[in-house]
Amino acid sequence: MSDGWTDGNSLGGPLRDVLGVDLTAAVGRCANCGTTGPLAEGRLFGPAPGLVLRCPGCGHPLLRLARAPGRHWLDLRGLACIEITTPR
Amino acid sequence: MARAAVPGRLNWLVARLAEGRQETTTAKTLVLDVPGWPGHLPGQHVDVRLTAEDGYSTERSYSIASPPDGARLELTIQRLDDGEVSPYLTEIFSVGYPLELRGPIGGYFVWDPADTAPSLLIGGGSGVVPLMAMIRTRIAAGSAAPMRLIYSTRRPGTLLYAGELRRLAGDDGDLSIDVVYTRNAPPGWTGRAGRLDAAGLSQLAGPLDSGTRCFVCGPTGFVESVARLLIAAGVTARQIRTERFGPGGEAS
Amino acid sequence: MSIVSPGFSGRRRATTAKLPPGQYLVRDFPVLSAGPTPVVRLDRWEFRITTETGQVHRWDWAAFRALPAEDVTVDLHCVTKWSKLGTAWRGVCLDTLMSGVATAAQYALARSAGDYTTNLPLADLLDGKAWIAFQYGGADLSPEHGGPARLLVPHLYLWKSAKWIKGIELLDHDVPGFWETLGYHNYGDPWREQRYQGD
Numbered sequence: 052m053s054d055g056w057t058d059g060n061s062l063g064g065p066l067r068d069v070l071g072v073d074l075t076a077a078v079g080r081c082a083n084c085g086t087t088g089p090l091a092e093g094r095l096f097g098p099a100p101g102l103v104l105r106c107p108g109c110g111h112p113l114l115r116l117a118r119a120p121g122r123h124w125l126d127l128r129g130l131a132c133i134e135i136t137t138p139r
Numbered sequence: 140m141a142r143a144a145v146p147g148r149l150n151w152l153v154a155r156l157a158e159g160r161q162e163t164t165t166a167k168t169l170v171l172d173v174p175g176w177p178g179h180l181p182g183q184h185v186d187v188r189l190t191a192e193d194g195y196s197t198e199r200s201y202s203i204a205s206p207p208d209g210a211r212l213e214l215t216i217q218r219l220d221d222g223e224v225s226p227y228l229t230e231i232f233s234v235g236y237p238l239e240l241r242g243p244i245g246g247y248f249v250w251d252p253a254d255t256a257p258s259l260l261i262g263g264g265s266g267v268v269p270l271m272a273m274i275r276t277r278i279a280a281g282s283a284a285p286m287r288l289i290y291s292t293r294r295p296g297t298l299l300y301a302g303e304l305r306r307l308a309g310d311d312g313d314l315s316i317d318v319v320y321t322r323n324a325p326p327g328w329t330g331r332a333g334r335l336d337a338a339g340l341s342q343l344a345g346p347l348d349s350g351t352r353c354f355v356c357g358p359t360g361f362v363e364s365v366a367r368l369l370i371a372a373g374v375t376a377r378q379i380r381t382e383r384f385g386p387g388g389e390a391s
Numbered sequence: 392m393s394i395v396s397p398g399f400s401g402r403r404r405a406t407t408a409k410l411p412p413g414q415y416l417v418r419d420f421p422v423l424s425a426g427p428t429p430v431v432r433l434d435r436w437e438f439r440i441t442t443e444t445g446q447v448h449r450w451d452w453a454a455f456r457a458l459p460a461e462d463v464t465v466d467l468h469c470v471t472k473w474s475k476l477g478t479a480w481r482g483v484c485l486d487t488l489m490s491g492v493a494t495a496a497q498y499a500l501a502r503s504a505g506d507y508t509t510n511l512p513l514a515d516l517l518d519g520k521a522w523i524a525f526q527y528g529g530a531d532l533s534p535e536h537g538g539p540a541r542l543l544v545p546h547l548y549l550w551k552s553a554k555w556i557k558g559i560e561l562l563d564h565d566v567p568g569f570w571e572t573l574g575y576h577n578y579g580d581p582w583r584e585q586r587y588q589g590d
Contacts, residue, residue: 151393153394188393189396189399189401190393190394190395190396190399191395191396191399191400191401191403192395192400195400195401195403195415195472196393197401221419223401223402227396227398227399231398231399232396232398236396236397236398237394237396237397238396239393239394239396
């Protein structure tokens with residue numbers, strides 16, 4: 052019924068590996084349908100062969116991440132924009 | 140409540156099992172000593188990594204169950220019949236054994252002990268683990284922020300933290316605990332039973348104003364269902380934070 | 392450099408069978424996915440082969456099932472390192488489907504219901520190397536494993552065996568698919584351990 056997906060919360064560790072920052076609280080805008088929301092609320096499929104975070108509105112991949120020893124591939128084309136809050 | 144981007148690459152730390160506490164016949168709390176542990180906020184998780192002798196390795200994420208306590212960390216592991224990691228952690232992993240973990244991870248599903256707003260915590264099955272960290276942290280911090288837990292589980296035998304929840308219920312007027320049994324309630328049970336529905340939420344959660352923070356955690360199907368109930372009850376999406384543990388439909 | 396977890400071995404099984412480099416044997420049939428399992432109704436199912444000149448060949452479920460099918464037993468090798476030997480499938484050989492198709496194309500792009508795609512040289516779909524499979528282990532192929540029908544190309548890593556197959560496009564140029572555009576190897580030969588770009 053729920054079909055094997057979790058949410059973007061578990062992207063926290065992998066995103067810190069590749070970017071050095073946890074973006075799960077950052078707010079993204081889907082490049083396909085314009086829905087906005089925290090990345091933690093995306094529908095996460097994977098983790099193998101890769102992590103695919105899909106828009107909870109339209110299902111389009113927001114972000115894709117594949118990992119090999121010593122290499123990461125990150126595709127952010129599905130996110131039109133990400134809003135990140137930083138301490139002032 | 141906006142969260143800042145959490146900076147810095149995480150290193151793998153080597154934890155050691157100090158003590159194991161059986162919570163139910165299939166769930167165990169691991170009390171870990173983690174030299175170098177930087178502290179954490181309730182709701183955050185760790186990634187653990189197991190490696191076999193031939194180099195095969197696999198990782199899983201587990202919510203932290205304990206409030207910040209120096210280099211000590213507690214994880215509550217639910218043994219899954221077809222699991223690869225949970226049977227190892229609940230049956231083979233012994234006192235003194237090493238465990239690689241990194242964290243704390245998570246800038247979204249967190250409760251800030253300095254927050255004075257009321258919180259409604261709704262957990263299904265092992266989804267209660269990070270919520271328990273929130274309750275324990277609230278107590279340790281001496282917070283007066285109202286906090287209410289609705290914990291949905293199948294039957295008394297699957298209830299995590301049974302003794303502690305019993306002690307907490309009734310201790311503090313601003314902390315309330317309600318358990319909902321979805322399959323079998325104990326004899327003489329006067330509380331709610333069956334899947335959490337709109338009526339149950341209304342009865343247990345009481346009035347939900349625009350300042351109440353809602354945290355929902357558990358299997359994906361449970362979280363989806365509860366989030367819909369909250370929205371239908373007038374809570375806005377911005378007030379709700381969720382953490383989904385994967386397939387399982389209802390409360391575990 | 393990770394430390395060893397005493398007493399941990401995971402789901403692997405010991406075997407004397409020869410496996411491709413870096414693979415291990417499993418007893419279950421893991422389900423890996425990049426998205427939700429599509430619900431495909433048989434009364435709307437269609438398989439298409441589209442040539443490089445735009446010619447379309449289609450089969451609905453009845454026409455597809457009327458084609459000669461064969462039982463094959465093959466080994467599966469997933470890029471995530473698990474292998475499953477001696478799996479039994481029933482399907483229509485791609486040679487059968489391609490027999491009426493005129494093409495000079497060298498490349499193919501397989502499309503699944505949903506947004507999944509994977510690319511391979513057309514030659515790797517021919518000469519008894521690939522099937523559109525609709526049964527696994529003697530029963531109808533379940534949705535989680537790609538049913539009602541999936542592409543089966545066992546000589547390459549399993550990500551090339553596109554689940555929920557919708558069609559194959561024949562192309563003059565190579566178009567990398569879903570995983571191939573995210574670091575995975577363009578060809579994917581398990582025996583040469585071609586998991587990632589540059590391997």
